[in-house]
Amino acid sequence: MARCIFHIDLDAFFASVEQALNPELSGKPVIVGGDPERRGVVASASYEARPFGIHAGMPLSKARRLCPQAIFIQAGFSRYREPSHKFMEILSDFSPCIEPLGLDEAYLDVTGYQEPYGSPQELALAIKERIYKELKLTASIGIATCKVVAKIASDLCKPDGLLEITPGEECHFLNPLPVAKLPGVGKKTEQVLKEMAIATIGELASLPLDIVKKRFGKFGMVIHGYANGIDDRKVEAPGESKSINKQNTFAQDTLEQHFLEASLHYLCEQVSAELRYRDKQARSVTLKLRYADFKTITRQVTLKEASNVSQVIFAAALQLLSKVLAQKEKPIRLIGIKVSNLSGKEKQLHMFNTETEKLGHLDRAIDEIRKRYGSTAIKKGKDILSLS
Numbered sequence: 284m285a286r287c288i289f290h291i292d293l294d295a296f297f298a299s300v301e302q303a304l305n306p307e308l309s310g311k312p313v314i315v316g317g318d319p320e321r322r323g324v325v326a327s328a329s330y331e332a333r334p335f336g337i338h339a340g341m342p343l344s345k346a347r348r349l350c351p352q353a354i355f356i357q358a359g360f361s362r363y364r365e366p367s368h369k370f371m372e373i374l375s376d377f378s379p380c381i382e383p384l385g386l387d388e389a390y391l392d393v394t395g396y397q398e399p400y401g402s403p404q405e406l407a408l409a410i411k412e413r414i415y416k417e418l419k420l421t422a423s424i425g426i427a428t429c430k431v432v433a434k435i436a437s438d439l440c441k442p443d444g445l446l447e448i449t450p451g452e453e454c455h456f457l458n459p460l461p462v463a464k465l466p467g468v469g470k471k472t473e474q475v476l477k478e479m480a481i482a483t484i485g486e487l488a489s490l491p492l493d494i495v496k497k498r499f500g501k502f503g504m505v506i507h508g509y510a511n512g513i514d515d516r517k518v519e520a521p522g523e524s525k526s527i528n529k530q531n532t533f534a535q536d537t538l539e540q541h542f543l544e545a546s547l548h549y550l551c552e553q554v555s556a557e558l559r560y561r562d563k564q565a566r567s568v569t570l571k572l573r574y575a576d577f578k579t580i581t582r583q584v585t586l587k588e589a590s591n592v593s594q595v596i597f598a599a600a601l602q603l604l605s606k607v608l609a610q611k612e613k614p615i616r617l618i619g620i621k622v623s624n625l626s627g628k629e630k631q632l633h634m635f636n637t638e639t640e641k642l643g644h645l646d647r648a649i650d651e652i653r654k655r656y657g658s659t660a661i662k663k664g665k666d667i668l669s670l671s
């Protein structure tokens with residue numbers, strides 16, 4: 284029996300939460316990032332800002348030039364936690380087989396659960412309606428027989444969209460799309476494929492597997508499968524997933540140490556926030572680096588005690604990065620962080636009266652000050668470098 288998988292992604296999540304919290308912002312271009320006068324990038328732009336060419340990752344200074352009338356707000360992660368929790372709760376009312384990805388997106392395997400609604404589309408509409416009613420947020424939903432097609436579908440129907448790719452239609456849907464629509468294919472891979480005269484997913488799909496494998500290794504086999512609409516990955520319930528990964532591919536290969544460190548810091552904040560969200564702690568921290576020639580290395584360290592404190596995870600990751608940079612001077616195209624060897628809350632008992640616990644208190648104190656006096660009231664050094 285064909286699977287029925289939903290990929291659900293909230294539209295302009297951070298910006299939409301700001302609009303839901305402050306009705307004066309609704310219908311206006313809202314850009315969430317940091318202070319536009321300083322270095323930093325756009326984290327989320329409301330759909331009213333997008334016709335001006337604003338997108339995530341763009342320098343805030345450029346966003347200000349393109350859309351001076353936009354309202355700029357600095358990201359306040361504590362404001363996004365509750366809507367994110369509620370979003371996941373709503374989804375899990377529709378199927379127990381849910382795999383959250385970050386704060387605002389999830390896969391939902393609804394195979395067998397769509398019958399009472401009449402069709403997958405009816406079920407998707409019911410989900411969208413509840414999200415809007417309870418959170419004043421819109422979601423876009425892609426429906427397909429596998430994860431990769433569902434994800435591309437939700438991306439294409441944004442905002443407030445719904446797109447179903449029926450079984451057997453996968454290749455017909457994928458073929459004309461640009462290769463960059465495939466998850467994992469960034470600017471560099473796109474360029475290499477272009478040099479091989481491959482621009483669309485259909486062209487990649489019809490390349491002999493051997494050629495793709497030779498050029499891109501294991502990663503090539505994966506994207507070749509995706510291009511053919513083949514993706515057997517299961518929707519994994521959170522309890523089953525044994526690690527949390529975040530990675531970032533750079534627009535340009537780099538060896539700039541401060542930039543790499545700032546990127547790493549941002550990724551560590553994200554994984555540790557997700558650990559806290561899931562009430563988990565990690566014992567292992569793995570750094571992943573992909574070089575300009577696609578060679579990928581990983582380096583792992585085991586922490587003395589399991590932790591979900593961002594500074595602890597960052598310190599471990601930074602040590603790994605420094606070691607690698609000291610050995611090899613080769614431009615880097617991707618940096619990633621994985622935390623694994625996860626344990627539940629009970630392990631927190633070991634943290635009493637340790638330096639780690641103090642840092643955990645510091646995280647919470649900063650959250651509290653930001654909640655009361657605004658997100659610009661206090662900043663950590665690395666955040667200034669990476670976000671504002």
Ligand code: TTP
Binds near residue numbers: 295387
């Ligand atoms: P996305 O779902 O990628 O973006 P989005 O929800 O803002 O917009 P879209 O409608 O295209 O889905 O990311 C979810 C949130 O994660 C986003 O609102 C802000 C945060 N984020 C960052 O902090 N930095 C980033 O570089 C990106 C891409 C997202």
Ligand code: MG
Binds near residue numbers: 293
């Ligand atoms: Mg989103």
